[in-house]
Amino acid sequence: SQQGEEDPQALSIQEGENATMNCSYKTSINNLQWYRQNSGRGLVHLILIRSNEREKHSGRLRVTLDTSKKSSSLLITASRAADTASYFCATVSRNRDDKIIFGKGTRLHILP
């Protein structure tokens, strides 16, 4: 069964606005990762946050992690047309370092 559940399933915003996507998971994790997938392509790793971290930044990306609520959020600031893609959260279990489980994804569309 899938671990992560992203919310919303789809999001459309105007270029320049901020986009926020949320992810909830069920079991104890070692780390949580976010990936981007352009239509018809493979996934690209964006950022990783470990269970002992609460917030992480990378360029226009900001990720938060709340292990008490088993949830994470990905914020993309000052969105651009090129940010149009699907975004997946993925979790690595504390006890299994050989598997990463992906959520269902949020489809983000940036309107010009």
Place this chain on the structure above:
Amino acid sequence: EADIYQTPRYLVIGTGKKITLECSQTMGHDKMYWYQQDPGMELHLIHYSYGVNSTEKGDLSSESTVSRIRTEHFPLTLESARPSHTSQYLCASSGGGLTVTGELFFGEGSRLTVL
């Protein structure tokens, strides 16, 4: 830039044909994975490998098989393709334990259509 390659990118074949999807990586990664993904949907792990001569089935049952004879090569084979096998197949690799190194590197995918 990820050094992991999948061929073919697109394949349209008839029912009953045998197909092999190729996946190669030049990063020397021990761990490799195959995911199946329908358009706009989640990824399902169907096979993974810890290294040469090691293969395991994933969470989603699949009629495909895999082999790992060389570190850099992890092909997926369908002996007799059916329309239900129509999907995108994504290959990925990682350089170590995911609790240590974290990220997966993905190929561009192979989109299979079985008529």
